Amino acid sequence: MFTANTTLMLVATFLPLVGGLVLLLVPKEQRRVFEVGSLLVMIASLLLSLPFWFGYDRASDAVQWAGAWSWIPALGVKFSVGMDGISLLLWLLTTFIGPIAVACSFGSIEERHKEYYLWLLVLQTAMLGVFITQDMFLFYLFWEVMLVPMYFLIGIWGGPQKLYAAIKLFLYTLAGSVLMLVALLAIYFLQHKTTGVYDFSLASFHAMAPVIAQQTKSYQSLMALAFFVGFAIKVPMFPFHTWLPDAHVQAPTAGSVILAAILLKMGTYGFVRFLLPILPTATKELLPWFIGLSLIGIIYGALVAMIQKDMKKLVAYSSVSHLGLCMLGLFAFNPYGIKGGLFQMLNHGISTSGLFLAVGIVYERRHTRMIADFGGLSKTMPIYATIFMIITMSSIGLPVLNGFIGEGMILMGSFQAFPWAAVVATLGIILGAAYMLWMFQRVMFGPISAVNEKMTDLNLREILYFAPLVVAAFWIGLYPKPVMDVMDAPVRKLVEQITPGFHAAQDLAAKQAAAAKLGMKGMTAPAAHHDAAPAEGHAAPADPHAPAAHDAAPAAHGAPAKVGAH
């Protein structure tokens, strides 16, 4: 019906904003109009985004559906858009979460409906914009614009501590992003100095990587740290995470869902899109610190989650832990790790938003989120218990469900790069299973109190907004290949950007492994090559099952090598 193209991408992105402006004309008493209207807008945006999933050329690592219009010629700023596989997945996740966020608000928002749905729609456009932009200036614009709607969503419709949480979220993120702006401008001027043109395009920033690598070490480290702090606050990584529990706990359910599913992904997306490709050398210099912070985040988040009495706070801290895992994967700098990290970003979006929705359900009914107030809910709310169970399992990484794939890949990737880190991360995953299952047990089983007995099970609307999440969890868990294929080429490109010659080294290692297996000692290269491969950044040791080996070995050695590879 629709073919994926730039125009359609822009329509899908800006539709929520336009819809919001139209709703502005409706008198504010018309609660129903705002609810249904914004839901329809979100669904329309989702439908318009679907062709991109099918139309994406999985073989190419280029930015697809690119379009650029002159905007501020004096500064070299263009209104430049386009997506590669990584942005596509997050963009689709955003359009996917949009209708769910609206639908879950019908029951819980009791006042000022007009403003609420308006801010939700504005927020949606800002988030979608971040993922499609191919221009740093535009990116910064969208990145900052997001803050204002979120500030209002938490500040007006939040819990008792909403003011504190809203301003903390705002200032924390703002402080991080202004540092990022300085680094951005510094690179922009460096670029002008070397090439003589002013250009804010993402591609030109990526092209700066070799030039930046020649700058002084302190320059590089400062740049990397400025980007790192900006993104780490958004992720959030330990020790920049303190805004997150406050924001999550105080936000209305939809706010938490969007925060967890999309906003936190902005940070990880920032790492993948900007820090890693633009400043690979400096990032490698600082890598031990980054890895350390990721690991602390994993363990600390899990331990703190374990002792929480408030369900929402528990889920919030579990986010800290899970995103630490994502970051660990990304910092492995090999295809497994990065793919795993990206994959886990999607999974976290699905499972954690599901968890927040689940907490929202009981909160709407009881106006409390304390674990101690519940117990035995599975007796009165069987459907809810089932869905909650599935989502919990997805969150802790049970096979068949989505979380398993991502966690597995991250562990594989990080084991190749730093085995000890993978061991610590595994501990975090075990802790994750412990606190999630413990919460589930305390809420769902055991004796039921008189108040809780009166709680009603999910209604049709609630089942309907959980359904997509459950389906997605199973689909990704059972058949992750389509998702993997989308990020295959871009991740390959990213790994090359971080470690030039990574794949060639890996192919060589695979070739040698294959040869060694066949006993063709005469053909193997001297031992020096064996040492050279891992020395090239964090190139993996030979892995005969690596996809690269499948592609490369036959080409190099013909039939015998193919036998060896299997």
Next chain:
Amino acid sequence: MTPFAQGLLDALFRDAHLIYPQLFLMTVATLMLWPLDLAFARNEKHRWAPITLVILAVTALWVLKTPDGEGFSRMYRVDGLARGFQLLCILGVAGAVALSMRLLDSLKQQTVEYYALILFSLSGMLFLCGASDLMSVYFSIELMAICIYVLVAYLRDRATSVEAGMKYFLLGAFSSGILIYGISLLYGAAGGTTTNLADLNRALALAPRTSSLLVFSGVLMVLVGMAFKVAAVPFHMWSPDAYEGAPTPITALMATAPKAAALAAFLRVFGTAFHGVSTDWVMPLCYIAGASMVLGNVAAVRQESMKRLLAYSSIAHVGYMLLGVLSGDLKAGAQAIWLYMLIYIVMNTGAFAVVIYLQGMGEGERIEDFRGLGRKHPVLAFAMMVFLLSLAGIPPLVGFFGKFYLFKLAIEQGYVTLTVLALLTSAVSAYYYLGVVNQMYFQDAEGEAAPMGSMAVFIVSVACVLVLVGTAFGPWLLDWAGKVFVG
């Protein structure tokens, strides 16, 4: 007639066309005091406000039509920089005059002197924008400031207003003394030949090494005197009290027009005359700018009065704009400051209009008085939110573009630490601006919605539309600003 006097008269007639706008303002203002004032009865004085607006419009047109040139023994020049900042001054004054109409009515304090003083002060600002000699800089500053001292103390039956006027006058006079002393030192260092800015630059370069201390102290004293006029830290002490005590329209005026004029002089003096001795003033100015950003923003956090909050925030904004003076590139710096000032004037006038509106409603100027404004007057509250977020520099509002150009310039010139400081303090500023937003939207309203006053609401709406339009066309603003300075 002696030949000397004859020559002076000839020069006056030859160059008079350069200062027609100022002459027009002074003539009209004098005539307003007498006999034109007799035209209106005591209770009809408020009619002077629209008339003043018309006079301002005529002046603006005249400024636009004045050709480039230099005259009066090279003490005054008209060029793109002068014209650009003169228009800013007129804009700022026009906003203040429009705001005065309603407030002075409600205070029963309408007089013609008020408007005449504003016009006299404006003529001083116009001179200051074009002053190309340290002496004319000094004269223009005095003409501008003395009128404002009186205006600050205008509500003479209110102790706070008189106190503010007194404070402002004493400190202002003191700073003028420092300024003129600095000028005299430089005059001596330059061999007692010139105070013309361009000549001074050459003369200071040729000054003997033994007089370097003289040059240094002279430059520093001029810097201190100028910093007083723009209320930069640590020479800002007068401003919060003066802002709070002055009639609110005069507060709005003080935050915008005189600062625009003083910054133009700042740019010209430091970009031209002291260009060669930049080692003497760059570091002190860096500290002044940095301290203004930090103290302005941090002190604003703790304010309970909206006027004091805006006073401290204006100190911080001056700190940002001084980055443009530091840039060392006169033209680029002037462009960035001009753009920032233009945006700042619109946002600030709009914000003061909201304050005045609330004052007119019998409410005070405390931040708490904004409680529940989002419910009571959605339009006003929305506009105020736009102004505040724009002042905080949150993209995509136009305030962001103003900051962006300024900070971009600073980074380009290598002031990275200072820019980082500016950005971090602007994040702090978001805290107190959002505090007001919080009062308007997150707190419940007390009392019923009252009908809106027409003039303040009109100004608020116009300013809000301007900010929003500026937002939409923000990117093109710089190109436009560049064109203003062509020639």
